[in-house]
Amino acid sequence: MKMRNDYKIVIGLEIHAQLLTKTKMFCGCSTEYSFDDPNTNVCPVCMGMPGALPITNEQAIRFGVKAALALNCRVNLYSRFDRKNYFYPDLPKGYQISQYKYPLAEHGYLPIETPNGEKKVRIRRLHLEEDAGKLIHQSDKIDTAEYSLVDLNRAGIPLAEIVTEPDMASPREARIFMEKLRNILRYIDVCNGNLEEGSLRCDANISLVDPETGRSTPRIEVKNINSFKFVEHALEYEANRLRRFFEGDKDVVRETRGWDSKLQMTISQRGKEEENDYRYFPEPDIPPIVLREEFIEEIKGELPELPDAKKKRFMQMYNIPEYDASILVSSKELANFFEECCAKYDKPKIVSNWIMTEVLRELKERGVEINETKITSKHLVELLKEIDKGTISANTAKSVLERAFETGEMPNEIVEKQGLKQISNADEIRKIVQKVVEENPKVVAQYRGGKTKAMAFFIGQVMKVTRGKANPKMVNQLVKEALESPEE
Amino acid sequence: MKIYEMTYSEIETSKDIRPDEVLDAFYNRITDVEDKVKAFISIYERRENPKTKPKIIAVKDNILVEGKKTTCASKILESFIAPYDATVVGKLKENGFYIVGKTNMDEFAMGSSTENSAFFPTHNPWSISRVPGGSSGGSAAAVAAGEVPLALGSDTGGSIRQPAAFCGVVGFKPTYGLISRYGLVAFGSSLDQIGGFARSVEDVAKLSNIIAGKEDLDSTSLNNSVEDFTRLLKRPIKGLKIAIPREFMSNALDKGIKDQIEKTIYKVEDEGAVVEEVSMKMMDYATAIYYIIAPAEASSNLSRYDGVRYGLSKSDPSLKHQYMKTRDAGFGPEVKRRIMIGTFTLSAGYYEAYFEKAQRARTKLIKEFNDVFSKYDYIVGPTTPTVAFKIGEKVENPLQMYLQDIYTIPANLAGIPAISVPIGIVDGLPVGLQIMGKRFKDAEVLNLAYAVEQMVNFDYTGGMKKLDEGLGDEDEK
Ligand SMILES: [Zn+2]
Numbered sequence: 003m004k005m006r007n008d009y010k011i012v013i014g015l016e017i018h019a020q021l022l023t024k025t026k027m028f029c030g031c032s033t034e035y036s037f038d039d040p041n042t043n044v045c046p047v048c049m050g051m052p053g054a055l056p057i058t059n060e061q062a063i064r065f066g067v068k069a070a071l072a073l074n075c076r077v078n079l080y081s082r083f084d085r086k087n088y089f090y091p092d093l094p095k096g097y098q099i100s101q102y103k104y105p106l107a108e109h110g111y112l113p114i115e116t117p118n119g120e121k122k123v124r125i126r127r128l129h130l131e132e133d134a135g136k137l138i139h140q141s142d143k144i145d146t147a148e149y150s151l152v153d154l155n156r157a158g159i160p161l162a163e164i165v166t167e168p169d170m171a172s173p174r175e176a177r178i179f180m181e182k183l184r185n186i187l188r189y190i191d192v193c194n195g196n197l198e199e200g201s202l203r204c205d206a207n208i209s210l211v212d213p214e215t216g217r218s219t220p221r222i223e224v225k226n227i228n229s230f231k232f233v234e235h236a237l238e239y240e241a242n243r244l245r246r247f248f249e250g251d252k253d254v255v256r257e258t259r260g261w262d263s264k265l266q267m268t269i270s271q272r273g274k275e276e277e278n279d280y281r282y283f284p285e286p287d288i289p290p291i292v293l294r295e296e297f298i299e300e301i302k303g304e305l306p307e308l309p310d311a312k313k314k315r316f317m318q319m320y321n322i323p324e325y326d327a328s329i330l331v332s333s334k335e336l337a338n339f340f341e342e343c344c345a346k347y348d349k350p351k352i353v354s355n356w357i358m359t360e361v362l363r364e365l366k367e368r369g370v371e372i373n374e375t376k377i378t379s380k381h382l383v384e385l386l387k388e389i390d391k392g393t394i395s396a397n398t399a400k401s402v403l404e405r406a407f408e409t410g411e412m413p414n415e416i417v418e419k420q421g422l423k424q425i426s427n428a429d430e431i432r433k434i435v436q437k438v439v440e441e442n443p444k445v446v447a448q449y450r451g452g453k454t455k456a457m458a459f460f461i462g463q464v465m466k467v468t469r470g471k472a473n474p475k476m477v478n479q480l481v482k483e484a485l486e487s488p489e490e
Numbered sequence: 491m492k493i494y495e496m497t498y499s500e501i502e503t504s505k506d507i508r509p510d511e512v513l514d515a516f517y518n519r520i521t522d523v524e525d526k527v528k529a530f531i532s533i534y535e536r537r538e539n540p541k542t543k544p545k546i547i548a549v550k551d552n553i554l555v556e557g558k559k560t561t562c563a564s565k566i567l568e569s570f571i572a573p574y575d576a577t578v579v580g581k582l583k584e585n586g587f588y589i590v591g592k593t594n595m596d597e598f599a600m601g602s603s604t605e606n607s608a609f610f611p612t613h614n615p616w617s618i619s620r621v622p623g624g625s626s627g628g629s630a631a632a633v634a635a636g637e638v639p640l641a642l643g644s645d646t647g648g649s650i651r652q653p654a655a656f657c658g659v660v661g662f663k664p665t666y667g668l669i670s671r672y673g674l675v676a677f678g679s680s681l682d683q684i685g686g687f688a689r690s691v692e693d694v695a696k697l698s699n700i701i702a703g704k705e706d707l708d709s710t711s712l713n714n715s716v717e718d719f720t721r722l723l724k725r726p727i728k729g730l731k732i733a734i735p736r737e738f739m740s741n742a743l744d745k746g747i748k749d750q751i752e753k754t755i756y757k758v759e760d761e762g763a764v765v766e767e768v769s770m771k772m773m774d775y776a777t778a779i780y781y782i783i784a785p786a787e788a789s790s791n792l793s794r795y796d797g798v799r800y801g802l803s804k805s806d807p808s809l810k811h812q813y814m815k816t817r818d819a820g821f822g823p824e825v826k827r828r829i830m831i832g833t834f835t836l837s838a839g840y841y842e843a844y845f846e847k848a849q850r851a852r853t854k855l856i857k858e859f860n861d862v863f864s865k866y867d868y869i870v871g872p873t874t875p876t877v878a879f880k881i882g883e884k885v886e887n888p889l890q891m892y893l894q895d896i897y898t899i900p901a902n903l904a905g906i907p908a909i910s911v912p913i914g915i916v917d918g919l920p921v922g923l924q925i926m927g928k929r930f931k932d933a934e935v936l937n938l939a940y941a942v943e944q945m946v947n948f949d950y951t952g953g954m955k956k957l958d959e960g961l962g963d964e965d966e967k
Contacts, residue, residue, distance in 0.1 A: 046574050050794040052567065053554050053576060053673040055708050085790050087836070089813055096793020152798060281836035283845060286679035286787055288709050 009210040009248070011241050012218075013176050014168035017183065018161045018203040019193040020133065021065045026158035027132040028056030028099065035155035036199075048158035050094030055287050058083075062130055062160040063291060065192040066106045067301045069162050070128045072190050072308060073183075075110030079293050081129070083285040088278055091152050092135040100163075101129035102282045106291070112186070113310065114178045115328070123179050124167040133159035162192070168207065173237035180204055180233050181332075185309055189334045197228050208237055210244045219247040220256035224268055227261050236261035240268050312337055320350035329358055335373040336362075342379035347386055356382060360400055364407045376410030377403075385413040393417065394424050395474055426473040428480065431464070434472070435480045438463045449485050457481060494519040494636035495951045498693040501543065501639065510539040516546045516590065520637045523957055528612050529622075529632035532559050533591035544588035547697075548632045548641040551592035552599055552675040553684065555579050562675050563607035564597045566795045566802045566820025576673020577708070578642060578684055578701040585700050590638060593628030597822045598792065599649055599677045601625050602894035605885055606824045613881070614657060615953035616919055620878040623653030623894075626687070630657040633687045634953040640697055641687040646678045647780050648873075648898025650685045651910035655873035655922025658912045658953055660939070661687050662694045664719075664932050666905030667712035669698075670705040676791040678784035679710075681902040689950040691911060691940040695719040698932070722937040728762030730938065731866040735770040738871030738897055746916035747872050754913045754923055755870070757945045758938075765870075768862055772855040776900045779855065781892060782835050782848035783903075789832025795820060827888065852903050859904045863928045868938055872897055873910040873922035897924060907932040909939045912948040920952070 023033055029047035046054035070077050084102040110125030135157035139150045164183070170176045184195035184202055195202045209221040222244065227236050240259070247254040259268035307315070309331045316327040316337075331337045336357065343353045361382070365372060385403055388394050394402065394417055402416045409416075417423055425431060438460055439446055449456040460481045464472055493507060493515035501512060517536050524530060531551045549555060552562045554572035556579075561567045575583065582589065596606035604612040604627025612627045614620040615635040622631040626643030630653035633641050643650040645663035654661025663685040674684055686697040698719040705711050734755065739748060759765050797803030797816030804815035821829070835844035862869060874894060884891045901908035906929050910922035923942060927935035 049799060051573060051800070052560065052562070052570070052675040052794070053552075053572075053671075055672050055676075055710075057707065057709055087790050087793060089793065089796060091796075091798045091809070094794060094799060096796060097790050279838045281790070281833065281838075281841075283786060283790070283836050283841070286710075287676075 008213060009245060010213050011171055011173070011237075012168045012209050012211060013170040013173070013237060014207045015164075015166045015170070015176060015179065016205040016207070017164040017166075017180070018133075019069070019164065019187055019195070020201040021062050021160040021162055021192055022194060023059055023061040023065060023160050025059055025061075027059050027062055027130070027160035028158055031158065033159055035159070038155050040151070040153035040155060043155040044157070048094065049154055050096070056099060056285075058288055058291070059160060063106070063293075064301060065160070066128065066130045066162050067293070067298060068190050068305065069164070069187060069192050070107030070110065071298070071302055071305060072186050073107075073110040073112055073125050073128065073164070075107035075125055075128055077107045077293065077298050078104060079295070080104060080290060081106045081293075082290040083130075083288045084282045085285050086131075087281040090134070091150065092137050092154075092157070094135065094154060094157055098132060098134065099285055099288070100131035103284075104290070105129035112179065112182060114175065114182050116172075116175050116178060121169075121175075123169040123175075126165045126167050128162055128164050131161050131163055133157065133161050168209075173234045173241065176206060176237055177230055177234040181230055182309070184230075185332060185334075189306055189308055197230060200228065203228070204233060206233070206237055208240050208244065210241065210247070212248060217248070219244045219254060222256070222268075223258040225258060225260050225271070228263070232261055232263055235266065236268060239266070243268070306334075309337075316340075320344060320354070322350055322354050326351075326354045326358060329362075330354060333371060335371045336365075339372045339379055339382075343382050343386075346379065347383045349386070352386060353382070356386065356403075360403055364404065368407075375407060377407055381406050381413060388413060388417065392424055392426050392473060395470070397474075398424065398470060421471075423471065424473050425468055425471050426476060428476060431468075431472055431476050431480050432484075434464055434467050435460070435477070435484045438467070439484050446485065457485065460485070492636075494639075495954060496639065497690045497950075498545065498639040498688060499690065499696065502545070507543065509541065509543045512546065513540060513544050513588070516636075516638060519635075520590070523615075523635050523637065526613060526618050526957060527615055527631050527635045527637070528610050529593055529628040529635065529637060530591045531561055531563060531594050531607075531609060531628070534558070534589065537588075540588065542586065545586055546638050546640065547582060547587050547589055548591055548593050548629060548638040549579065549582075549589055550595055550626050550629050550641070550643045552595060552644055552677075553579060553592075553642055554673040554675070555589060555592070558592065560592065560675070561609075562598045563595045563609060564820065564822070564825070565608045566817070567675075568608070568802065570801050572673075574673065577670035577705050579673060581701050581703070582642075587700070593626070593632055593641060593643075595628055596625035596649075597825050598675065598788070599625040599644055599646055599682075600788070600824050600828055602648070602652055602891050603879075603881075603884065604628060604631075604653070605881060606822060608822050611881055614878045614919075615957045616658060617878065617956070619880055620919070621656065621881050621883075623656035623874070623878065625649040625653075626661075627653045627656075629687050630654050630659055630661065633657070633659045633689060634950075635957055636951070636954040639689065640693060642701070643685060643687055644674055644677075645683050645685050645898075645902065646681045646784060647902050648895040650687065651873050651898045651908060651922065651924060652894060654687060654910040655912070655920065655924075656878040658920030658948065658950065659687050659689055660691055660694045660909065660911055660943075661685065661922075662698065662909045662936070662939075663901065663907065664698055664702065665712075665907045665929050666902075667710050668702050668907075668930075668932065670703070670708040670711045672705065672707035672711075676787075678787040678902075679791060680787060681780075681784060683902070691909075691936055691943045692720065692723060694909070695723060695933075695936045695940075698936075719933055719936055722933040723940045725937050726762070727758065727938055727941045730763045730868065732758065732763050732765045732868045732870050732938075733768040733862050733866040734765060734870055735773055735862075736767055737770055737773040742875050742893070742896065743872055744876045744916070747875070747877065747921050750914040750916060750921045751872050751923060754942060754946060758870075758942065761941065761945070763938075766866070768866070768869075770858055770862060770869075772851070772858040773896075773900055775851055776855060776903060777892060777896050779848045779851045779903060780895070780899045781831070782844050783852065785828040785832035786836050786845050787832070789829045789836065792821075792825070792829055824888070855900065856904045859900070859906065867927065867931075867934060869926040870938075871924055873924040874898075877916050877919035877921060901926050905929060907935045909935055911939045911942050911946075912950070913942065913946045914948065915952070918956075920948075
């Protein structure tokens with residue numbers, strides 16, 4: 003049988019988002035634990051001490067409802083916590099308090115833009131639960147390690163678990179979905195969305211279907227995907243591996259596999275994960291969550307403008323292309339930056355061009371968001387105005403911006419200090435042109451003999467002498483004049 | 491009258507007793523009788539002389555007292571030092587109570603005789619060859635023996651009321667949610683309730699005033715707190731309507747106890763209360779419901795004892811074996827049995843047939859209570875089917891032991907207040923009357939209990955006397 007490429011890929015995602023509440027899900031401990039010494043951000047409740055009881059964090063419920071509404075879910079007026087029972091050293095109580103039978107919200111969707119147009123990815127459910135602690139193994143696995151250490155600082159951090167329907171048809175779509183989801187969670191300030199640091203986590207279920215026979219591969223759960231890039235890589239790897247099932251590869255069985263970013267492959271976690279019966283039952287220590295319609299309406303009213311709405315508004319209000327708008331709204335901070343600039347400088351397309359090229363390049367190189375840099379909208383606006391005034395050329399402006407990112411100085415200061423002011427004085431430029439022409443009689447002759455390309459040489463020379471500060475338009479014009487003026 | 495024979499209220503109101511005399515009286519009493527009774531797991535060293543009269547109390551060893559051992563009578567917590575005070579303990583301390591020690595119990599409150607303590611059994615002061623009941627057997631025995639005037643216990647299926655009946659003291663389980671469970675080591679979370687033991691209804695009402703109240707650390711703690719538990723104590727009972735469930739007076743009930751109950755009911759009628767027999771069919775299912783729900787919750791609540799963070803830990807290179815070794819060595823047979831039952835009834839494939847069905851039956855039972863309470867103020871009957879049995883008599887037969895709680899379990903399932911008051915003696919041993927009331931009608935329950943106490947005039951010092959005269963050993967002959 004030949005290797006085919008027309009198998010249908012079916013992907014569903016299970017996402018865990020750490021909520022940005024002040025305190026943990028069921029106790030008063032802080033949620034900012036990453037810089038603490040191990041087991042210092044803990045109390046009897048999150049350590050699972052005898053007799054300790056959970057108290058539900060109201061802010062976590064608010065954040066859960068907010069996320070649910072942003073994902074177009076139906077928020078359930080009645081939901082309930084259940085206990086998910088299993089033993090593991092990072093789980094202090096021997097059970098995780100989660101929502102199983104009656105989740106906080108259900109039946110949502112998120113539209114994503116795929117290369118084949120827009121599509122809706124359905125959200126099956128969103129529920130609240132508590133995070134586990136962290137294990138630090140003396141070697142890489144708990145069963146081979148001589149010892150393992152338990153740190154419970156993270157135990158009890160509130161999580162929203164978001165489960166999609168298996169609606170994504172390619173690894174690319176899965177990545178697009180994750181990026182969009184992250185963006186939305188950041189827009190509404192409920193999660194900082196950092197995959198690398200684990201504040202947003204993604205597990206994926208993938209299987210392949212033969213469209214001719216309807217036969218399906220076993221479903222694989224892929225874990226440990228800790229970057230957007232890896233969402234795509236891990237699932238691509240897995241899709242390729244799953245194709246072998248149709249060739250009769252007996253190794254393709256239903257299992258959980260972990261993505262190894264060093265080896266760039268998924269590795270079976272079989273044996274480690276026995277088929278678990280979690281013995282869910284209603285958490286007797288916490289009364290059910292009963293919400294009022296007004297509460298949900300109130301939170302609906304708090305929702306900020308979400309990326310899709312913002313994109314549409316940008317296109318209309320600033321008359322910029324869809325492509326620009328979708329890039330600008332891909333981060334809340336960037337979108338705000340754009341609008342701040344436009345408020346002070348009324349050429350939105352020029353602002354957008356600068357953001358999409360120069361600003362984004364700087365951000366990417368530094369791996370930060372715009373609000374984490376030394377640049378404000380004032381910097382960019384001043385820069386653009388100086389270009390308009392002719393004080394500096396666009397080229398110079400790029401290096402000025404670079405410098406501003408570095409030091410936070412205002413563009414004017416930089417131009418002043420480094421003497422970058424553009425030379426727009428015709429007499430001054432003419433003198434230099436004259437000099438260059440006189441010093442290169444051979445090239446002049448070539449030009450006049452019909453080799454018009456030689457003009458570039460002169461422009462380059464003038465720029466070299468002026469260290470790029472000469473007004474390029476004027477240089478162009480004056481060089482032409484000089485070369486074409488009749489011989490004396 | 492000796493100081494240790496006095497009730498908490500008598501000591502408080504008596505003007506000619508010095509604070510150090512109170513402390514001496516109880517510490518000396520403990521020294522004198524503790525060898526025979528074995529009510530305590532820990533006895534705290536006598537602190538220097540108090541300025542005010544100490545309010546002496548003992549606390550069951552499943553309630554946390556900061557900096558002190560809290561063992562739950564289990565090897566798995568044998569050396570566990572509580573890192574915080576239970577809410578009730580905090581309230582006791584704020585109100586100047588003097589905790590003398592922690593009392594013995596069935597391991598993790600699972601049992602009806604205190605024989606399931608991993609350390610030693612406690613003896614009934616009325617007859618030291620007999621059990622004090624359980625699981626709060628240590629608390630009940632300590633109060634009956636005059637070692638303390640007051641004690642705290644916990645009641646999941648009768649663990650306060652049954653030992654109170656066996657030891658001839660008052661034991662009160664308030665409405666579920668009126669007293670914070672924070673710091674009570676969980677057994678069956680939807681059933682567990684802290685309550686008090688005393689040698690008078692008035693004392694138990696006063697103690698409830700101290701420990702009750704809505705509290706933010708327990709989400710199941712309720713706002714509708716009774717303003718004052720003592721407020722209706724002396725209200726006449728004329729016209730109050732009392733139901734006696736036929737199911738409580740059936741063949742399972744010891745003849746002698748039945749006679750005592752009936753005698754008391756006649757007296758209550760004489761005072762003008764209206765007593766009628768009713769049928770409560772769901773009562774026959776209460777024990778079955780309980781032995782599904784309580785072990786299910788327990789199997790989960792006890793998962794935290796894994797040897798990782800505190801308590802007994804048996805290390806093994808394999809994580810799974812570390813868990814198995816630790817829990818095998820740490821838990822006694824009854825605890826293991828209930829963990830297994832609970833794990834089974836929650837398992838996939840059995841959940842619907844057991845746990846879910848039991849939950850539905852529990853709802854039905856609550857409805858039956860509501861129906862009866864729509865016509866009556868109280869439901870009254872025996873606390874226990876028998877008087878205190880011999881140590882060792884039922885240990886081999888867990889089902890027999892489980893039947894000890896047939897009359898007390900329903901109140902836990904329904905979350906209603908219930909009290910056991912001693913009403914007489916059968917074969918030299920005390921008999922308890924159980925009074926149940928509507929949710930949050932705790933003061934009403936104490937009202938009827940107080941009235942009964944006045945009618946029967948029970949001698950609360952009977953156990954102390956038998957203990958002192960060595961009469962408790964008589965059935966050894
Ligand atoms: Zn905590």
